[in-house]
Amino acid sequence: QSALTQPASVSGSPGQSITISCTGTSSDVGRYNYVSWYQQHPGKAPKLMIYDVSNRPSGVSNRFSGSKSGKTASLTISGLQGEDEADYYCSCYTSSSSYVFGTGTKVTVL
Amino acid sequence: QITLKESGPTLVKPTQTLTLTCTFSGLSLSTSGVGVAWIRQPPGKALEWLALIYWDGEKHYSPSLKTRLTITKDTSKNQVVLTMTNMDPVDTATYYCSHRRAAVVSFDYWGQGTLVTVSS
Numbered sequence: 001q002s003a004l005t006q007p008a009s010v011s012g013s014p015g016q017s018i019t020i021s022c023t024g025t026s027s028d029v030g031r032y033n034y035v036s037w038y039q040q041h042p043g044k045a046p047k048l049m050i051y052d053v054s055n056r057p058s059g060v061s062n063r064f065s066g067s068k069s070g071k072t073a074s075l076t077i078s079g080l081q082g083e084d085e086a087d088y089y090c091s092c093y094t095s096s097s098s099y100v101f102g103t104g105t106k107v108t109v110l
Numbered sequence: 111q112i113t114l115k116e117s118g119p120t121l122v123k124p125t126q127t128l129t130l131t132c133t134f135s136g137l138s139l140s141t142s143g144v145g146v147a148w149i150r151q152p153p154g155k156a157l158e159w160l161a162l163i164y165w166d167g168e169k170h171y172s173p174s175l176k177t178r179l180t181i182t183k184d185t186s187k188n189q190v191v192l193t194m195t196n197m198d199p200v201d202t203a204t205y206y207c208s209h210r211r212a213a214v215v216s217f218d219y220w221g222q223g224t225l226v227t228v229s230s
Binding site for chain 1: 147149155156157158159162170171172173174206214215216217218220221222223
């Protein structure tokens with residue numbers, strides 16, 4: 001099972017909006033609305049930011065939003081802040097009753 | 111407050127079997143829909159999902175690793191155990207356990223992770 005494809009890096013200035021893409025196949029992203037997004041700071045465990053494509057867990061800033069079109073899901077961070085600098089991973093449930101993660105995207109705040 | 115903590119050896123030799131334990135609190139693996147998963151991350155690399163066990167004992171494995179993995183639970187001890195056979199240096203990674211909430215297809219609580227190095 002191949003990892004979902006994400007851009008290696010995305011950058012933006014404080015206050016700007018950035019979007020991270022996550023491309024899968026018809027067996028995962030294209031089939032299920034079970035895409036989630038995780039934020040990971042260096043040396044820390046991942047933190048759930050978005051689940052079921054566009055839902056935010058309690059306590060997650062509304063600057064984070066998710067969407068999906070076809071086989072590609074997206075995470076948008078609006079009003080970029082220094083604390084948003086981290087690695088981001090998408091994940092999706094698959095037709096083999098397993099999960100697959102993305103290749104990861106490093107977000108840099110300029 | 112849900113907490114999970116991984117424990118096990120920090121160093122294993124090639125070909126050996128790795129056994130990791132996830133001890134949790136604040137959640138019950140007897141609750142319908144709840145699951146505990148294992149996910150790993152090699153140094154500087156991406157996350158990789160390994161296995162998941164549900165409250166009812168149903169188990170799911172990564173297709174690429176299923177022949178090497180076994181996941182079990184001990185509800186009375188609030189523990190989930192992962193075994194991985196025939197360890198190789200490429201299996202060097204931080205291993206995390208995480209909680210899957212009922213009706214939510216994602217992992218909302220994670221342990222701190224434990225680094226396992228495979229070397230002779």
